[in-house]
Amino acid sequence: MPNQATVCGRSLDDLLDVIEKFHGWKAPALVIGGFMVDWAQEWIDPGVEFDAFVETSYCLPDAVQLFTPCTFGNGWLKVLDWDKFALSLYDKKTLDGVRVWLDLEKTRSHPNIYNWYMRLVPKKSIDRDALLDSIISAGRSILSFASVHITQFYGKREKGEIIICPGCGEAYPTRQGEQCLACQGEGYYELRL
């Protein structure tokens, strides 16, 4: 039984549909992410331009990309690869914002959520439908919330100077040295002729 009818301005069916289309499947973490973004956005005054932090690279960045204007490519979303299930939205100007996180103490009354999140059960033995039902039923009740002031890592990514690599003829940042990283042997590919 869901405890709220809409999440991020969408019906639950629509939420699941949008998640599946973008992310490839109805990832439970992204459904929790929808509830997190929904709650965080309530605390941002309408009209305020906000940026986002996400504290894990698994799944959760897609919730912010789907349900806020912040994307990885536009730079308004910053991802910290910390493997913590938390996100913050904050006013770009004042740096005041809110952090929402999965509160494990609160998940203890939903053992399937707790065991799934803590990786205590093998993936194959997880009943994904039951897990999704628990997550939707739990809604915000498994989350916590705090007002925060952002102190670092914020702001625009500055683009440096670029020049043309004498090795490959492509542009690269001068700070990388006399050739681009790929021509220095750090590339991820070899050419197939």
Next chain:
Amino acid sequence: MPNQATVCGRSLDDLLDVIEKFHGWKAPALVIGGFMVDWAQEWIDPGVEFDAFVETSYCLPDAVQLFTPCTFGNGWLKVLDWDKFALSLYDKKTLDGVRVWLDLEKTRSHPNIYNWYMRLVPKKSIDRDALLDSIISAGRSILSFASVHITQFYGKREKGEIIICPGCGEAYPTRQGEQCLACQGEGYYELRL
């Protein structure tokens, strides 16, 4: 005058619309990105599951997220923060794929594209409509293409063991030490009471 009517299965108007809705504005780099993904996907056999690399964190990741099944959150897109305007799509199983990049030599006949990309003109003096027209008119003619075999950085991101941080009560990876990074003083926020 565009030299191709559809890009990634969409009309040009639809392409620009989708870019603006997700990314916030019609970023020229994302339009080039659309042509890059379009070309790369032609070389991937239908039905093949592919992953992606993007060699810059600026704009281009959003082209892959919008026009392929690969997103940052689902892990099928990997972003290298190299500030090179290139992407690769490759078969997850064989690691064979294609790399497409902005070929600066080929942009020389479009000085507004060259000067914009090489950051030779101040942002404010760029005529964005004219730049978009040039990019759409140029299409694939400013890109190059190579077959590649992926040699590193590929594959699934392995999730490690997580435990509960004695400082904040949130889950974090055991490899970070006896407390999570935020409790170790490396957080990006301070709490507002």
